[in-house]
Amino acid sequence: MTEQAAAADRGAPRVLPLPDRSPAPRLGVAVVEALVDLIVSGALAPGDTLPPELPLSQQFGVSRTVLRESIKRLEEKGLVSVGQGRGRGTVVQPTRSWNTMDRVVLKALIAHDRTLGVLDELTVVRGQLEAAMAGETARTRSSVELDILRGALEDMRVSVHDAPVFNAADVTFHEIVMAASGNRLAESIARVLFERARESARYDVATPLSLRQETLREHERVFRAIEAGLVREAEESMRAHICDAWTRRRPPDHKGTQRLR
Amino acid sequence: MTEQAAAADRGAPRVLPLPDRSPAPRLGVAVVEALVDLIVSGALAPGDTLPPELPLSQQFGVSRTVLRESIKRLEEKGLVSVGQGRGRGTVVQPTRSWNTMDRVVLKALIAHDRTLGVLDELTVVRGQLEAAMAGETARTRSSVELDILRGALEDMRVSVHDAPVFNAADVTFHEIVMAASGNRLAESIARVLFERARESARYDVATPLSLRQETLREHERVFRAIEAGLVREAEESMRAHICDAWTRRRPPDHKGTQRLR
DNA sequence: TTGTCAAATAGGTATTACGTATGCTCCACT
DNA sequence: AGTGGAGCATACGTAATACCTATTTGACAA
Structure with a gap:
């Protein structure tokens, strides 16, 4: 047995055996x-x-x-x-x-929510805030911001068959719009809500390709509105995208608890 | 000097010298x-x-x-x-x-904000959230809730010459709408923002009678929309009320930093 | 019986002192 | 030059102690 063969023998499962590495259980x-x-x-x-x-x-x-x-x-x-x-x-x-925007509190609220009402409410709030920010971005967009946004959209297009990469590009798109709006308070709130929702197990169901394609189309609509400076259309398309994306993922639990507009 | 005179000397300011009574300076x-x-x-x-x-x-x-x-x-x-x-x-x-919704943090953000940009942003967020809640209330209102809301409006009408009472009734009106919407997350966020804004010295300028009358008219418009079940009109009137109320109070500092819709 | 004042008590507040765990930094040894 | 260990700075965790404050309770007086 050569040196390299022995190394391969031992080394195969040694590269990444336990990457969970909890930093410190305080x-x-x-x-x-x-x-x-x-x-x-x-x-x-x-x-x-x-x-x-x-x-x-x-x-x-x-x-x-x-x-x-x-x-x-x-x-x-x-x-x-x-x-x-x-x-x-x-x-x-x-x-x-209660400070409902607190990480731990919101996480617990979502975890103990049987009817998914909290995630419904969260979606409404996020939809309203991101709609306003998309509208503001459509009003004040610079050509540089537009280019960056176009790039993020392109990243989504090319990665539509690779769920993790696609989702990352999706997040980036939203981040860009929020940052471009200049409303840091709304951005802060929307980001926290989005993070909590995504880390919820109920939110992150496996997404088939067709859903990603639908998501892509909605993003394209938002982008066109921002590009054309259509404030009202940017608001409406962003709100619709966020609410629809949730209804697509949402387990059919108690469908009608809160109407998503 | 007699005992009593001495006591009076020391005691005079002892009855109610400083009723501020801070509970405990932790x-x-x-x-x-x-x-x-x-x-x-x-x-x-x-x-x-x-x-x-x-x-x-x-x-x-x-x-x-x-x-x-x-x-x-x-x-x-x-x-x-x-x-x-x-x-x-x-x-x-x-x-x-940063947890921007935290009491102390938000207070400090407002205090150190020279251009009033934070209060502008805050108003946009609050407007969006309360608009959504007003719309939801218009959709699902019960006759009981409608009666309570009518009562709050009446309280505003009769107290229009008494600023403190009027302002309290104003707050009550908003609380009722938010509670009736059933969106506890939006309610929680909007309430925190409203409280921080009101406790800001810059927000609480003296309000002349004419402004209160204007405020009253706007509330009446919101109420009529909710009463009639006009979702879109309820949203629009509530958002307009919140933004207009802020532009009325707003010191003419840097007028155009953020467009209030 | 009722009102008032003071002591007892329960609980959080604050200080001090000590030992443990963790990651840099650097030096010595390979 | 690379690697491994010693040292150190810094936060983490425990323990003992004294103090401050609000409620309760009970004694005493009206």
Whole structure:
């Protein structure tokens, strides 16, 4: 057996055996995620008081200090409010003061949503925001931005048979439109919503080729509107694309909970 | 000097000298606000590394534990990311990963915004979201909701000469429409934006009677559309109301930075 | 019986001190 | 020149302690 053959023998599964490589299982984030889940799932209802810090820390098997840090993060998310003094403690806040745009909170909201209502609502919001941004882009587009956008569209065309690459190009297209609109607040919100939706298992069903071709056609329509400076048409086509793309992927669960326009 | 005179001397301003009664000046929140301000204002740019925990805690005059809790909150807001090891430390994140919907962050963004661009952007977003919700409400309104909404409108009519009461009724009207729409995610976002805008000093200029009367007329138009079930008209009137209300209040600073539709 | 004040108590707040884990950096050895 | 290990800087995690604050409770007086 030659040197190279031996290397191939040993080396074959050694190149990428476990690429999952979790960077560091921080204690605090695990506690936060557990508590967020308890609250969002309803196991801890608004008005309920959590156990005192010491018992709770023992229950999670962490020190009181890291528990306190976790509570601070929950407070930051608007899920609880803490107060000292006998009979106070940390109490779960009403839903309306939750920070629904927070990564962990939104993720838990989607995960515990049986009727898919949250994803429906999310799609409406994203559609409205990206529609406005597409319209603004159609108004103020520069020839440079137009070229970049055309390039992203071309990337979608050539990769229509390669789902991962196509999806990446899809995302890029939206990013360009949002950045070109100049509305950084809307961009920030829409991006967060999009990321959470895409990382949801329910959103990312396998997409057959026909769906990608449909998606491509819709993007082409959006691009033509922006290119021609047709504000109204850019808005309408972008909103339609986002809502239609979701109805295409959406599991036929409770079809009519929220009308997607 | 008699005992009583001495008591009066000391006691005079003791009855209600400062009813501001701040509940408790927590150390952590002060540190967080200071750091958020440093980052949002640009004094600490993305990519910069903050001083190590110990020096920083000394600089703020707090213990290392308190500082660590504050850093955790900054991390939660997406402003910094921390990592251990030599040469790592806590480093300021790029703007795109900031949690712009966070109370403190959004407040700082508005405060440091010279051109009012953020408030312009905020108005566009709020207009889009409340328009969608008004349309949805026009579609699905129940007679009960319609009665409640009519009551809120009536409250505005009778209080048009009393600015504080009028403004409260104004807010109530919007809350009812948002709640009736059933889109809790949009409601949550729009509410946060509205609250931050209203608490901004630049937003809350003194409103003369004529402006309130104009506002009232716009609300009446929205109500009629919802009552009649005219989805498109409800959307359009709500969006127009929100944008117009802002242009009425808006200081004539940099008028054209963002077109309000 | 009712009103008021003060002590006891429960809970979070803040400090301090210590040990652990992790990644650079650099130097020594191959 | 490349590689491997020592050292170091820095954050992570635990523990013990003292303090501050709001509620409860009980005693005492009207």
